[in-house]
Amino acid sequence: MTQTIYTFGAENFKNETVDFAKYQGKTLLIVNTASACGFTPQYAGLEALYQQYKDQDFEVLAFPCNQFGKQEKGNNTEIKQFCDLNFNISFELFSKIEVNGENTHPLYQHLKSEAPGILGSKGIKWNFTKFLVNNQGEVIKRYSPTTKPADIAADIAALL
Incomplete structure (x- = not known):
């Protein structure tokens, strides 16, 4: 059986553990975010x-990350x-995590292996890389940071 997103968990911005089993049956858009990035205005599109x-049954899960240009310096409360x-x-909104390197959050290890980037690269290239997960917990697609949230709407609607 293929591993699904529901076997994972993460801490929210209040440092409370969130079991991803709570998202069973929901379509998810998972995004690594930053507050001081050129793509930060995408928060508005994600909210839309x-x-x-x-x-x-659609959820957006935001994971702040400070690995790209040190563009997420704040603590969870500040973010x-x-x-x-x-x-x-x-x-x-979740606690700040790492999406690349030896301290990569297990969720992101899974996302990257299930939906590699261009030419099969596993690494996250920048803030606001997005992963679409269907209501079975399967990673469907990876979107680049330059993909605007509105441009993902048709893919989301097709899964709902």
Whole structure:
């Protein structure tokens, strides 16, 4: 049996453990984020997608990461305050993690192996790399940081 996303868990921004089994039956968009990136305005697009599809069992999961240009310097509370103040996000924000290297979060090890990037590369190249997961917990597709959230809407709708 293939491993699904539901075998993982992570800490939210309050440092509470979230068991991904709670997302069973939901379509997910998982994103590594940063507050001081050129792509940071994508938070608004992610919130728009969440608002559009949340009533159809869709969730956005945001994972702040400071590995690209040191663009996420804040602690969890500061990151949450930034997101609330600037984008009023209502989707799930997790604790800051690493997505590459020896301290890669297990969730991201799974995402990268299930949906490699261009030419089969496993590494995350930059902030706001997105992974679409179907309601069976299977990783369907990886999107580059330059892919705007609105451009993923048709793929999300097709899975709902």
